[in-house]
Amino acid sequence: MIASKQPPDRRRQILDAALACFLERGFVATSIADIRSRSRASTGSIYHFFAGKGALAEALLREAVIGWARLSAAALDPQSSPETAIRASVSGLLIWGLTNPRHVRFMEEMRSLASNDPDLAPVRALLDDGQTLGAAQYAGMVAAGAVQDLPFSIAHALMLGPSYSYLRRAGNIPADQADRIADLFATAAWDAVRA
């Protein structure tokens, strides 16, 4: 049997090309033409599948958020102890971020653009949801007497702020170091909010 030429799956090609461009040049500096030539799809095809540059970014971010969330899975497991959940949340973010530094930059760029450009409202919504550890979950921990009773916006900043901050400036880091750093930040996060 002859291996049939797989269907090109244009949608996928376009997404891949767009991601490569966004990571390389940033969202603003990427033109549709860049994506067109990199994906070898036609302009029309791109618009056939996506409403515009913003929709492309949205689709990609959705995927990125999923990839990241996978690493933080333990944070959402209801069986986890508060400490485990919080440490998983921080570690997940940091390890994902240190492994994908260009994704971090891309997400940062989208976050700040989205706060100005109404066309990117869906992106804003998406990124706001990306807070792995939810407010409800934290409230549960407060009720259990495990953590300090703080407004979630503050608790969130205390727990994840250092990681976000570090990632924003960090370059590529060897995998073994990443684990140690993740551990360090996870410990600090737990110390910052424990009861």
Add this chain to the structure above:
Amino acid sequence: MIASKQPPDRRRQILDAALACFLERGFVATSIADIRSRSRASTGSIYHFFAGKGALAEALLREAVIGWARLSAAALDPQSSPETAIRASVSGLLIWGLTNPRHVRFMEEMRSLASNDPDLAPVRALLDDGQTLGAAQYAGMVAAGAVQDLPFSIAHALMLGPSYSYLRRAGNIPADQADRIADLFATAAWDAVRA
């Protein structure tokens, strides 16, 4: 003495208009034409004083950084104890940020754009300098046994990360609350790095 009509100080007018636009619409969405009509200066005038849009942003950021640094003055006073210095650094950032939330957004946007666009290299340099408490100062505290011996990039993230993170999402906050929040984050920062 005749009341002389003051010179209009075009440079100032242009900067003010540019800032207003950048804060309102973001850097990317602001065109020179926007600044022109808001400042009531001519295109030529703008280019007479500034090399381009990037240079305008740079000049404004320089001013913003100064305004913010003023609030963190105690952080740099060599007389200050380590705790005072660190608390001042965090408080300065938070109070300035809560009072000027749109400046925060503007700086965030510039930071992420600058990391992609080579034209904005001067901006990147400027924002990287904006780390009030310097590495050298922290090294001194380590030597004095006052704080943990951490790489500065990590210490910096632990101390200021929560504040940056909080500011990014916070809206306008009444001044009296700002003080209490600043205090909370300042305490957390000190706890995170004290020996």
Add this chain to the structure above:
Amino acid sequence: MIASKQPPDRRRQILDAALACFLERGFVATSIADIRSRSRASTGSIYHFFAGKGALAEALLREAVIGWARLSAAALDPQSSPETAIRASVSGLLIWGLTNPRHVRFMEEMRSLASNDPDLAPVRALLDDGQTLGAAQYAGMVAAGAVQDLPFSIAHALMLGPSYSYLRRAGNIPADQADRIADLFATAAWDAVRA
């Protein structure tokens, strides 16, 4: 007997959707995509039945012209007296036009586009034929001494011009008023050309 689901008659659906779009937005502003989504037919179907946007308009105009002609039937009846024929021609136009003001607008648009766009030549031909009362018929009336001996282009303008002109600016008008107005213009038309 089982109620058979009627065949959807795609052709009809497409025509209806196209007409609705043309009347609503105008021919130029209507895209095939608009017609596609309104008719719930596929792009391919549309092109299966019609050669293009122009052909769609042509088919619709043909129908419109027929609907209008029905109202002017008496004008073409060889039994009619000259006065009856002319009055019927004017009334038919006016009543049809006042009842279907958006069709009037559509026809006007097509007429002017057709005079510039060679692709729309069939449309031009169609609209030129739409002159209910024909030149030959008018010549017969001249020979019978019933009307003035004028070039038909002039006679036509004298008889139908006021109606066209009125329709172009008129909005929706209640049916009873339409009759009175039609009568007024019919009388004027007859007075303008009677011997």
Add this chain to the structure above:
Amino acid sequence: MIASKQPPDRRRQILDAALACFLERGFVATSIADIRSRSRASTGSIYHFFAGKGALAEALLREAVIGWARLSAAALDPQSSPETAIRASVSGLLIWGLTNPRHVRFMEEMRSLASNDPDLAPVRALLDDGQTLGAAQYAGMVAAGAVQDLPFSIAHALMLGPSYSYLRRAGNIPADQADRIADLFATAAWDAVRA
């Protein structure tokens, strides 16, 4: 003394080129690129002076309306008798139209496009104003017992409708014939509304 090269007056060049294109191909079929190459101005220049294609058409129509109004001057002279005024109004339209048949086509196209496209609202307003003989003036004639007491929209259609209708189909006509035809329509107009 050497004849100095006159300033190119880009604005004028652009208008002239645009008019030539609009008359030749119609508004819809004319692209900015067409105007650019015909005027030898840059795209930027065109947009420096005009907000867009619609604004160009508007400017040209304003001029056209003026040119035509000049021919109908006597219609507006308060000294004129009702008959003179009405005849002047009709003659002015017809002679202008027969002399500038392509302008007529252009105006017709703009009128019908404007009724669908909100961007062309200024055009619509402009063309609606172009009714040389105003409603107020007609009301005066009614009061003086010179003409029939008809709603102005109807009187207007009776007086000018035939001319509009004729012009829409007429091609180029020799100047001497134009006068005779104008006279014929002017007489018909007066007969249609005289008391």
Add this chain to the structure above:
DNA sequence: GATGAATGAGCTTTCATTCAT
């Protein structure tokens, strides 16, 4: 210092149409 006309590359997006299935 100041003006604003002039530039033209470059952008996103639309759209009628084709065609393999």
Add this chain to the structure above:
DNA sequence: AATGAATGAAAGCTCATTCAT
């Protein structure tokens, strides 16, 4: 008869920047 992915030319328009005055 029906589908909808794919095409790519072409459109209108924006904008940072230059430069003669």
